[in-house]
Amino acid sequence: MSESSTNPEQWDDGYEILFNSVPCYVTVIDRDFRIVRANDAFHDSFGYAPNIHCYEVYKHRDTKCRGCPAEKTFGDSKIHRSNQVGVGKKGQKIYYTVRTSALKDVRRNLTHVIEISNDVTPLRKLEERVRQAERLGAVGQTVAGLAHSIKNILMGLEGGKYIVSLGLEKNNKEMINQGWEMLERNFDKTTSLVKDFLSFSKGRLPRLEIVDPGKLVMEIVDLYKEVASRSSIELAPEIDDGVRSAPLDPSGIHTCLTNLVSNALDACLASDKKGTKVTIRVKEKKGVLIFQVEDNGSGIDYEIKKKIFTTFFTTKGGGGTGLGLLTTRKIIEEHGGTISVVSQSGKGARFEMHFPRKRLLELYRQSTRNSKGQPANSK
Amino acid sequence: MADNGKKKIMVVDDEADVRTFLMAALIEAGFDVVVAQDGDVALRMIAEELPDLISLDLVMPHKSGAKLYHELLKHKEWSKIPVVIVTGHARDDLGKSDLKDLTMSGPGIYLEKPVKPENYVAAIKSILKMDTSTEEKEASEMIKLRNSLKDAIDEADKGVLKKLKRLMENKT
Numbered sequence: 001m002s003e004s005s006t007n008p009e010q011w012d013d014g015y016e017i018l019f020n021s022v023p024c025y026v027t028v029i030d031r032d033f034r035i036v037r038a039n040d041a042f043h044d045s046f047g048y049a050p051n052i053h054c055y056e057v058y059k060h061r062d063t064k065c066r067g068c069p070a071e072k073t074f075g076d077s078k079i080h081r082s083n084q085v086g087v088g089k090k091g092q093k094i095y096y097t098v099r100t101s102a103l104k105d106v107r108r109n110l111t112h113v114i115e116i117s118n119d120v121t122p123l124r125k126l127e128e129r130v131r132q133a134e135r136l137g138a139v140g141q142t143v144a145g146l147a148h149s150i151k152n153i154l155m156g157l158e159g160g161k162y163i164v165s166l167g168l169e170k171n172n173k174e175m176i177n178q179g180w181e182m183l184e185r186n187f188d189k190t191t192s193l194v195k196d197f198l199s200f201s202k203g204r205l206p207r208l209e210i211v212d213p214g215k216l217v218m219e220i221v222d223l224y225k226e227v228a229s230r231s232s233i234e235l236a237p238e239i240d241d242g243v244r245s246a247p248l249d250p251s252g253i254h255t256c257l258t259n260l261v262s263n264a265l266d267a268c269l270a271s272d273k274k275g276t277k278v279t280i281r282v283k284e285k286k287g288v289l290i291f292q293v294e295d296n297g298s299g300i301d302y303e304i305k306k307k308i309f310t311t312f313f314t315t316k317g318g319g320g321t322g323l324g325l326l327t328t329r330k331i332i333e334e335h336g337g338t339i340s341v342v343s344q345s346g347k348g349a350r351f352e353m354h355f356p357r358k359r360l361l362e363l364y365r366q367s368t369r370n371s372k373g374q375p376a377n378s379k
Numbered sequence: 380m381a382d383n384g385k386k387k388i389m390v391v392d393d394e395a396d397v398r399t400f401l402m403a404a405l406i407e408a409g410f411d412v413v414v415a416q417d418g419d420v421a422l423r424m425i426a427e428e429l430p431d432l433i434s435l436d437l438v439m440p441h442k443s444g445a446k447l448y449h450e451l452l453k454h455k456e457w458s459k460i461p462v463v464i465v466t467g468h469a470r471d472d473l474g475k476s477d478l479k480d481l482t483m484s485g486p487g488i489y490l491e492k493p494v495k496p497e498n499y500v501a502a503i504k505s506i507l508k509m510d511t512s513t514e515e516k517e518a519s520e521m522i523k524l525r526n527s528l529k530d531a532i533d534e535a536d537k538g539v540l541k542k543l544k545r546l547m548e549n550k551t
Contacts, residue, residue, distance in 0.1 A: 159400025
C-alpha cells in the first residue's frame, strides 16, 4: 500500500468510489474524534460533516458518548462494537450498530479509527411492534383469566342464593345456614382475588440487597412449622455449607418460597400417604444459586403440569386464586432466574428456582447505579 | 336407574360449593344424586353403579373432566351415558381444546358457569327426554340457541362482524 492510500485525506478516485458506494455509514475519525472522511450514505442520513466531532454529528452532543467504541479502539487497536441511537439530519431517531477498527499509517501508528455503522431503525420499530402485540396479548389473557375466576365466584354466589331461598321456602334453618356460608365464602374469595390480582399486576423491579439465602429459608420454616406439624407433615430445611450471600429481593424470594411451600403442604394433605415430608433446600452449583422445594405428596399429572404457570389456573377448587405460581415465576424472572418442576402423579413434586450469580450481580450493579441521584421510592 | 325409580345423576366438580348447589337443584327436581370431587373418584363410583347422566366439570385435579370423558368413551356401556359439561373454561384457552375434543362425539351438551338452577335442570331433563314443562322446554331451547350463537360469533370472521355492525348501525 502506498503512503497516500493509508492517509484517508488523500485517497485516490478508486477508493473514493468504493467508499461512497458501500451500503452502510462509513466515517473515519482522528484522535480528536473529528470526522475527517464520511461516505455518501452517512451524508445522506446525518448531513455534511467535515472536521466536526463525531458525537456532534451522530448525536448532537457536546461531549463524547459513554462507552465510545472508537475510544476503545484507539486504546487497544482492537475491533469494538456497540448499539447506539443517533439523530438524523431531519431530527429523526436513527438506531444503528457501529463497529470500529484501527487505521494505521505506514509506520504502524494508530492515527485514525474507521467507524462502520448499519441502520437498524426498521428492525427496532418492528421489535417494538412485536413487544406491543405481546403486551396486548398478555392483557387479553389476563382479562380472560379474571373473567373465569369471576364466573366461578358467581357460580358460588348463585348456589348460595339458591340454597338460602330453598331453605326459606321449606323453613329449613340448616339449609339457610349452609347457603349463607356459601355466600360468605364466595364474598371472601372476591376479596382475595382482588388482593392477589393487585399484587400480581404491580410491576416493579426487584429491590436487591445482599442477603443470606439460608436465613431466608429458615424464616419460611419458622413460618410454616406449626401448620405442618399440626397435619403431621415433616418440614425440613437443608442448607448447603457452600452457599454464600447473594443480591436478592428478600420480600420477593419470601413470596416465592411461601407460595411453593404452601403448595407443597397442600399436595401432602391431598395425598393419602403417611410420612409426608416437605424439604426446602438451598445450594450452589456452577455459579448458580438454587432453591428447591420438594414434597412427596400427591404429585402433579402431566396435563396439569402444562398449565400450572398459566394465569388463574387452579386445581384447588375453592382454595386458590390461580395466581401463586404465576407471581412466583414473575418474581424469579425479574431476578434473571428460571423456575422448573419435576413431578410424577402420585409421587410428589420438586420445584427449583435457579438464579445465575452473574445475572444477579449485573442486576445489583444496575440497581445501585440507578438508585444514585434518585430516591428508591420515587415513581 | 336407582331402585326407587328416580333417575340417578352424578355430579363431578372439584368445588364443594358447586357440588352442593347442583345437588340441591337436582334433588329439588326429583333426581337421585351422587357426587365426586374428581375424575378418579367418579370412575370408581361408575364402576360400582351406572348413573343415568353425568354432570361434569372440565378442569379438576387428579383426573380432569376431559380425561374422564375419554375413558368413558373407551368403555362400551359407559360411552352411552349422556354428559352435561358445566364449565367456566368454555371460552378460554384452558378449556377450549378440551371442549372441542368432547363435543365431537358422544351424547351431551355444555353449560357455562354460572348456571341458573332452572336452566341446569331443564337441560338435564331435555337430554334424558323426560317430560318437561313448557317453561323448561323453552329454557333448554334457549340454552341451545344461545350456545350456537356464541359459537357462531367465536368462529365468525372479525371483518365480517364489523361490517355487519356498521350495516346495523346505519339502519337504525
